[in-house]
Amino acid sequence: QKEVEQDPGPLSVPEGAIVSLNCTYSNSAFQYFMWYRQYSRKGPELLMYTYSSGNKEDGRFTAQVDKSSKYISLFIRDSQPSDSATYLCAMSVPNTGNQFYFGTGTSLTVIP
């Protein structure tokens, strides 16, 4: 079983839709949870970062962590064509320093 599972998609939505991206994980020691956005042929860009459980909102983006279910989500409201990218989830155990666990990424296309 992989440490982190992420549906690869592809996911295609109309402009203005609410998008839900999800990852599940198996290691209950994970405490830091991240979402990265990666445009084609570019490096991943940190989008959201949360520690432990709960929600975090930044503009149109909301990151949600449910540690009891080992499930994290990224919601994008009022999706725009510029949101078309691959979204990677990542997580780590505190103070281990070096090991980050990534999902394989979900490809999102927002259709104008």
Place this chain on the structure above:
Amino acid sequence: SQTIHQWPATLVQPVGSPLSLECTVEGTSNPNLYWYRQAAGRGLQLLFYSVGIGQISSEVPQNLSASRPQDRQFILSSKKLLLSDSGFYLCAWKPPTSGGSTDTQYFGPGTRLTVL
């Protein structure tokens, strides 16, 4: 603010040729540094990480090597490239592990390597 650079951006090399990819970070001291390879549809594979000058840990046995000659410089090398070395190589940095530091990685723009 911190900035991470990688070069070259694109590289086409014949099988059996050597490789040198460079990564530098600005605006921080004593970062943890990482090399990843990203193959199409396969996610990120950690290749090497470093917590300090001259300190390199390898995650995957292969014909690649890494060096950290300076605090903010990380180099990925190979003496003889294989076809299977083709991919998108990403360098990343993280603040040094200490109380209060965020456990978050920041990636460079990447180098796309094609081995023919």
